[in-house]
Amino acid sequence: MDPLPTLISDLQTPCLLVDIDKVKRNCSRMIQRYSDLGVELRPHMKTHKTIEGGELMTNGTRRKIVVSTLAEAEFYADNGFDDIIYGKPVIESQLSRCKKLHEKCSKFHLMFDNEEAIYALERNPMKNKAWTVFLELDIGGKRTGVQWDGDRVVELARLATNVQSVEFLGIYTHSSVSYSLTSDKAVKIQAENDTKKILHVCERIQQAGIPVGVVGLGDTPCCSVSDISMAKLTEVHPGNFIFYDTQQCSIGSCEFDDIAVRVAARVISHKPEINQIVLDSGFVALSHDGLYCNLPNGIAVFQDHPELKLVNMSQEHGCVSVKSGQIDCSAYPLNSMLFIYPYHSCATAANHPVYYIHSGDKVIGVWKPVKGW
Amino acid sequence: MDPLPTLISDLQTPCLLVDIDKVKRNCSRMIQRYSDLGVELRPHMKTHKTIEGGELMTNGTRRKIVVSTLAEAEFYADNGFDDIIYGKPVIESQLSRCKKLHEKCSKFHLMFDNEEAIYALERNPMKNKAWTVFLELDIGGKRTGVQWDGDRVVELARLATNVQSVEFLGIYTHSSVSYSLTSDKAVKIQAENDTKKILHVCERIQQAGIPVGVVGLGDTPCCSVSDISMAKLTEVHPGNFIFYDTQQCSIGSCEFDDIAVRVAARVISHKPEINQIVLDSGFVALSHDGLYCNLPNGIAVFQDHPELKLVNMSQEHGCVSVKSGQIDCSAYPLNSMLFIYPYHSCATAANHPVYYIHSGDKVIGVWKPVKGW
Numbered sequence: 001m002d003p004l005p006t007l008i009s010d011l012q013t014p015c016l017l018v019d020i021d022k023v024k025r026n027c028s029r030m031i032q033r034y035s036d037l038g039v040e041l042r043p044h045m046k047t048h049k050t051i052e053g054g055e056l057m058t059n060g061t062r063r064k065i066v067v068s069t070l071a072e073a074e075f076y077a078d079n080g081f082d083d084i085i086y087g088k089p090v091i092e093s094q095l096s097r098c099k100k101l102h103e104k105c106s107k108f109h110l111m112f113d114n115e116e117a118i119y120a121l122e123r124n125p126m127k128n129k130a131w132t133v134f135l136e137l138d139i140g141g142k143r144t145g146v147q148w149d150g151d152r153v154v155e156l157a158r159l160a161t162n163v164q165s166v167e168f169l170g171i172y173t174h175s176s177v178s179y180s181l182t183s184d185k186a187v188k189i190q191a192e193n194d195t196k197k198i199l200h201v202c203e204r205i206q207q208a209g210i211p212v213g214v215v216g217l218g219d220t221p222c223c224s225v226s227d228i229s230m231a232k233l234t235e236v237h238p239g240n241f242i243f244y245d246t247q248q249c250s251i252g253s254c255e256f257d258d259i260a261v262r263v264a265a266r267v268i269s270h271k272p273e274i275n276q277i278v279l280d281s282g283f284v285a286l287s288h289d290g291l292y293c294n295l296p297n298g299i300a301v302f303q304d305h306p307e308l309k310l311v312n313m314s315q316e317h318g319c320v321s322v323k324s325g326q327i328d329c330s331a332y333p334l335n336s337m338l339f340i341y342p343y344h345s346c347a348t349a350a351n352h353p354v355y356y357i358h359s360g361d362k363v364i365g366v367w368k369p370v371k372g373w
Numbered sequence: 374m375d376p377l378p379t380l381i382s383d384l385q386t387p388c389l390l391v392d393i394d395k396v397k398r399n400c401s402r403m404i405q406r407y408s409d410l411g412v413e414l415r416p417h418m419k420t421h422k423t424i425e426g427g428e429l430m431t432n433g434t435r436r437k438i439v440v441s442t443l444a445e446a447e448f449y450a451d452n453g454f455d456d457i458i459y460g461k462p463v464i465e466s467q468l469s470r471c472k473k474l475h476e477k478c479s480k481f482h483l484m485f486d487n488e489e490a491i492y493a494l495e496r497n498p499m500k501n502k503a504w505t506v507f508l509e510l511d512i513g514g515k516r517t518g519v520q521w522d523g524d525r526v527v528e529l530a531r532l533a534t535n536v537q538s539v540e541f542l543g544i545y546t547h548s549s550v551s552y553s554l555t556s557d558k559a560v561k562i563q564a565e566n567d568t569k570k571i572l573h574v575c576e577r578i579q580q581a582g583i584p585v586g587v588v589g590l591g592d593t594p595c596c597s598v599s600d601i602s603m604a605k606l607t608e609v610h611p612g613n614f615i616f617y618d619t620q621q622c623s624i625g626s627c628e629f630d631d632i633a634v635r636v637a638a639r640v641i642s643h644k645p646e647i648n649q650i651v652l653d654s655g656f657v658a659l660s661h662d663g664l665y666c667n668l669p670n671g672i673a674v675f676q677d678h679p680e681l682k683l684v685n686m687s688q689e690h691g692c693v694s695v696k697s698g699q700i701d702c703s704a705y706p707l708n709s710m711l712f713i714y715p716y717h718s719c720a721t722a723a724n725h726p727v728y729y730i731h732s733g734d735k736v737i738g739v740w741k742p743v744k745g746w
Contacts, residue, residue: 002470010466012443012466012467012470012746013466013746014746015746046688046689068688068689069689070385088641088653088689088690089641089642089651090641091639091640091641091707091708092708093383093385093386093639093708094385097375113642114642114643114707116707116708138644138647142644142647142649142685142692143642143651143685143692144641144642144644144651144690145642147644147646147647150646176687266464266466267464268461268462268463268464268517269462269486269487269516269517269518271511271515271520273520273523274511274515274520276515278462278516278517280461280464280746283662283720284720284723285746287661288660288661288662288664288720289656291661291664291665292664312515312516314516314549315419315441315719315723316419316441316442316461317461317516317517319515319516334464334487334489334490335464335466335489335493346688347656347657347661350657350688351723352745353745354745371726372725372726373385373386373387373388373653373658
């Protein structure tokens with residue numbers, strides 16, 4: 001392994017750059033915001049999947065996180081993190097790994113949105129403790145989670161409460177509706193509405209005589225903008241805010257200057273005959289996510305080069321042209337670096353086996369994310 | 374690390390399954406086809422990026438391959454492979470790594486499509502050998518490569534021939550035009566036309582008094598269908614054929630039964646209220662590639678379930694509905710496995726840190742691809 005270069009300009013490309021100063025600022029702001037609101041921040045690890053990022057998002061406590069895969073749960077548990085929620089409805093084939101996770105950390109919680117999951121936990125009890133579970137609600141995100149306004153909400157909470165090997169902790173939701181919004185004002189209204197919905201569910205369950213310890217809501221847009229009513233929640237679990245991206249910026253979650261990740265790429269070919277240059281970053285480095293989004297700059301926003309647009313990608317090639325007119329290839333010399341702000345940092349980071357951490361122009365380290373499931 | 378399960382049905386999901394019998398058949402056919410034509414097969418490693426796949430594609434010789442990243446080149450060189458082409462136009466910042474690659478294997482070749490690359494090689498000579506280079510041609514693919522019918526073709530070949538630290542080996546092209554076709558007949562015509570173009574370029578360079586040792590053409594569609602005129606080439610360099618995928622099938626490169634990779638996923642949620650089920654495979658497991666393709670089944674073809682279609686993906690969730698009517702959730706029990714044929718196996722495999730190799734229902738091993746750049 002070659003030693004790490006001192007300067008960004010000496011890095012091999014393509015690569016993912018993480019601006020540590022922006023990451024720290026993004027984390028501090030979110031920590032402060034929910035400390036002020038009196039709500040626990042349980043950050044989601046899925047965007048970065050690194051120890052270092054988890055450390056910053058938890059303000060050094062390594063406690064209270066959400067993960068998107070069991071591989072993440074195992075990685076964090078092996079590295080001293082605790083109080084971990086596996087953020088998807090659990091299925092029976094995962095319980096053997098879940099039991100081992102319970103041996104590695106004191107608190108490892110599961111999500112469920114159906115009866116079958118609770119029956120599976122009943123069939124597979126742990127020796128000395130109960131499975132701790134959250135009921136996942138669908139409040140409009142149209143993904144997993146039981147419909148928030150249906151009868152099954154209370155039935156499922158009751159089932160989880162009544163089964164001996166299970167302890168019902170509360171309710172959780174991730175509403176992705178906010179991802180379709182385009183202003184912080186709209187997100188604030190969404191945050192208020194989402195909060196109302198989950199508090200209404202909480203009330204219904206409590207009225208049925210079932211205690212609800214935790215009421216948690218997620219998604220980076222709502223948690224970044226927030227509404228004062230969110231003070232009535234007990235937890236929030238945003239994830240993307242550590243990096244942000246151009247999508248979040250267009251939603252109103254952050255300022256452009258808050259985006260902490262860029263893909264560094266180099267020019268490898270000049271093609272004036274077809275009005276383009278070619279970069280060494282294709283869909284593996286950038287990801288396809290958002291390819292048909294409506295953002296004026298598309299999925300790739302070129303730093304200091306508003307005239308450029310990504311016109312095509314293959315696995316390791318990115319074809320770039322100008323928004324209008326004929327490209328002047330001499331303005332983008334061969335071997336020179338361009339920096340691309342990604343549309344969806346979760347998708348882009350997922351493709352990189354290592355992130356290059358920098359402060360200003362200086363490379364100060366690398367973070368290695370966990371991969372797989 | 375848990376021991377590898379014996380049966381596919383016991384694997385954790387999502388995961389990438391590789392049918393070893395289909396892989397072997399795909400490789401044997403391609404090897405036989407070009408042996409019969411009297412043309413060297415130089416397989417591209419970019420689809421799988423594994424030692425085992427490289428071994429099968431080279432018929433055990435571990436000689437004559439193309440790679441898409443220097444990380445691949447280093448990985449293969451470290452594992453006894455030789456005669457490696459780095460398949461993108463080289464840039465000066467890569468030459469230090471390229472020199473080290475020359476110490477690891479006897480033959481490591483570069484591509485170029487511009488004067489600057491040759492000047493860079495001249496400024497950075499190797500001690501005891503010349504840099505061996507191929508001129509990359511653009512014959513319609515609109516990616517890298519010098520325009521095949523322009524004047525610069527001969528000028529660039531002459532420059533590479535005249536610079537002392539460089540040895541000009543020949544010409545190479547990857548035409549992606551075939552990827553827009555939808556029948557093997559159309560691909561055959563494309564293969565004939567592409568061959569004509571590259572042979573025409575070869576003739577022009579030779580008429581300028583410059584020897585052209587190698588004339589190579591790539592892309593899995595043309596190489597899978599092939600045309601008798603391709604016997605006049607010296608090399609071909611397809612890559613995807615080891616796995617194939619539904620895209621290749623729609624182009625006419627293969628039969629559906631030749632597709633050697635599937636993503637195994639499990640049902641984690643039933644959502645009859647919104648007419649869907651949710652799988653544990655999102656865009657990290659499946660990739661976004663082809664999301665807006667025109668295939669009747671979209672990017673995810675469900676084995677034994679032609680009624681299903683993927684309607685939405687987030688990072689770790691895949692939302693699935695039926696093509697018409699109301700989904701019967703009981704037909705897809707929670708925790709049950711579904712198998713998805715991917716649209717673009719290169720993109721899907723790129724997201725998986727490990728592939729599960731099977732013969733029939735039995736899991737017989739794992740392959741670990743190299744990642745990064």
